[in-house]
Amino acid sequence: MHAFHEAISDCALQDLGWRGVPFTCDNRQQGNMNVKARLDRAFANADFLQMFEFSIVKHISSVESDHCFLLAECRATAAMGWSRATQSFRYENVWQSHADYDEKVRKMWQSGAGQGGLQGIVDALSMVQSELGAWGHKEFWNMERRVRKLQKRLERLRTAAIGCGPNDEERVVASQLREALRQEEIWLKQRSRVLWLHAGDRNTSYFQAQARQRKRINRITSLELADGHVSSDPGEVKEEITHFYHALYQSQGYNPMEGLLQCVQPRVTDDMNYTLEREYTAADVKIALFDMAPSKAPGVDGFTAGFYQRHWDGGRYHFGYLEFFERRRITFGTE
Known part of the structure; x- marks a missing residue:
């Protein structure tokens, strides 16, 4: 075996x-x-x-x-009846490789950040989200096709230059192809969710295979309903998922816990409790942020930890989140 x-x-x-x-x-x-x-x-x-x-x-x-x-x-297309869900915003790490990326984000952020604190972060992120997705799609649309075109162009130039060294045009195209391959690898690595292998070593085929396998595993084509029947009907599957989460998050009432807690022996010392209750600092927020894998699943706003890590400047984000810890109140849209 x-x-x-x-x-x-x-x-x-x-x-x-x-x-x-x-x-x-x-x-x-x-x-x-x-x-x-x-x-x-x-x-x-x-x-x-x-x-x-x-x-x-x-x-x-x-x-x-x-x-x-x-x-x-063997199917090349999805079965009839299954429609693709509306594409929501998803931050792409490959956008960071564009020469104008940082300046674009800075201008988007400034145009949206009219307030201070946590609400200002929400407004600024909304502005970045609404404009960055369209810009990223325009600049990085169909990277595989761009790689193929550059490869063919480089082959033609090298074929025509037999008997002499590379000219300036060939060097430029080779440089563009090298950058396109690097961008394609970053894009595929984010989809593969492979954390132990770094981009930059031409692991494109491996990342592509892993991303395709993840997509197959995550695709729901049938579901066992509450009555034990397995259904492949899109309407029934969606209805069952909606019912399941509605029941899961529905309140089941509240039972007083004071009697039970009296039987629990305290394990938290005064020193431990002091550490737990002390005020959070900007350093604490930064440590927590940079401990996250940059390409893991994004939050509900579509931004990965890599976005915040890239744009951490010691003052742009952490004041808003410290405000949340101080007031114990969260603003809608920052979950």
Whole structure:
């Protein structure tokens, strides 16, 4: 089994998942002797998934064999009925590589920050959010296509320059291609959520494969409803998700805890309590911010920790958040 896993890893194959019963083999024995396991699987490499991104594998029960049939449906497009959700703002780390990025953000921030404190941060972030997304889409739209065009252009120049050294145009195109490849790698790394591998070493293929695998894992195509029925109908799935979270966050009432707390022995010393209750400082906010991974999932405003880390200047953000800790009151939009 260890050798099998090594072979899967060496070939860079990815499990395509499954639908149907959660096993492919049933030994048909009674009682404690019964064994069910998912022994049969379907794998594919990154090139296959790029061509058939929406492929699915179904487990089909058999009455003649102790193994299920595996039916692989190779799909290049999503099934009918599933519509793409409205694209919300998402901050892209690759925007930071643009020469005009810092100046653009500074002007957007100044035009939106009419107030001080936490409310001023909310207004400024709203302004940056409304303008930065459109600017980023314009400047970095379809980076893969830009890389391909630059590669073809460089090949033509080098083919035409056989017998002589590189000219100025070839050097410029090579520099542009190098930068385009770096930007593409940053963009893919953010989607792959790989934290241990750094951009800059031409890990584009790896990041692309990881991002595609994450997208497959996170895609919801069917859901087990409350009655145990598995549904692939988009309307039923959305209704079930809405009902689940409505019930999850609904108030269940309040029970006094004083009697229970009297039985709990205190473990927090006076010194520990003093540390916990002391006023927060700008240094505390900075330490907490820079301890975060810059490319992890963004907040509800679409900004990652990398945005705040990039623009931390010792005074732009932390005064607003210190105001929150002092007043114990949060402004809508800063969650």
